[in-house]
Amino acid sequence: MTSTVVEQLIVPIRRSVTRVFNYSRNVKGLKTHLEELSDAKTRVLHSVDEARNRSEDIEDDVGKWLASVNVITEEATRVFGDEDKANKRCFMGLFPNVTTRYKVSTKIESIAEEAVKISVRGKFDRVSYRPSRRGIEDRSHKHYEAFESRGPVLDEILEALKDDDVDLVGVYGMPGVGKTTLVKKVAGQVKAGKIFDVVVLAVVSQTPNLRKIQGEIADGPGLKLDAETDSGRADFLYERLKREPKVLVILDDIWERLELDDVGIPSGSDHRGCKILMTSRDRNVLSRGMVTKKVFWLQVLPENEAWNLFKKMAGDVVKYPDLQLVAVEVAKRCAGLPILIVTVARALKDGDLSEWKDALERLKRFDKDEMDSQVYSALELSYDSLKGEEIRSAFLLCQQYRVVER
Known part of the structure; x- marks a missing residue:
């Protein structure tokens, strides 16, 4: 009983005395922790700047961590401002001011412990993420006119895209009849129905630009094509699209046969989950040129x-x-x-x-x-x-x- 009471009295006294005599060590330790924290903050900020240059959004916990670093640094600065008080001596300059030194040392220990915790939390695997992109349909066709005459064609296209035995689907019709609008509507519906994980659209045109087509496809899932050559870009795109279980690639305005391998689009037995939906003014381009299994005619409005x-x-x-x-x-x-x-x-x-x-x-x-x-x-x-x-x-x-x- 007596030993317990003595221990309860001595431990707090020993802790207080230790804080007073370890004052200089605590100050040095906190400064070391703050330097390490500052270096970590700089590295994170570099990653944040790079992510923003890529138009990526910053993770919430990264922003909160940076804020906590600023707060703890400000607290430490205020405590270091009390060093002069802690260094003042009493009894004709023979002894340090024990009370002030104890208070400052206690604050420093508390801040140092928090700085260590913040430093541990600052080890991020990634600081950003690619924001979800607006759907193809949302970008330009939120005012889509739901014509009754277009309903059957829309439904038939959706059914064809769900068919495991069909990988190429085509829509043909006169210029200005609404082919692009229709396939964008299809894109919106398959995304909403979660029929495909990734939906991308590229305009081919009368004079195809391979790099532009590849770039538009890559923009959908937010890919970055770093390869210098068209073939290198195609290889990267091909491998990346194969990783997606269900992909819909829309190729708009095709005038002649387009080699899918040259673009980097997997098809057929290469990737059963990848479907290609194409539009053209000429039925033969789709049925003969692209060997499309399902071709639908979009007629003028009644x-x-x-x-x-x-x-x-x-x-x-x-x-x-x-x-x-x-x-x-x-x-x-x-x-x-x-x-x-x-x-x-x-x-x-x-x-x-x-x-x-x-x-x-x-x-x-x-x-x-x-x-x-x-x-x-x-x-x-x-x-x-x-x-x-x-x-x-x-x-x-x-x-x-x-x-x-x-």
């Missing part, structure tokens, strides 16, 4: 859907009795092509009757019996007389129809 879309884009002006008949004829001359319907309707939205009639006359230039005459005449809207950059751009785009269809 008259009722075309008129409803035209009214929506043109606004209340088409309700005016003196304009309505002209508006109906103009809508028909847009040949059921969404891109033309939207562009022409918007361009004439604020126009008066004379402008509408002038546009109709220009749309009537071609013989109705001529093949695709409705399309051609729609393209002949006057570049000079129509207002706005939008309609001017559409006119230039639409000139391509005549070249393609001839």
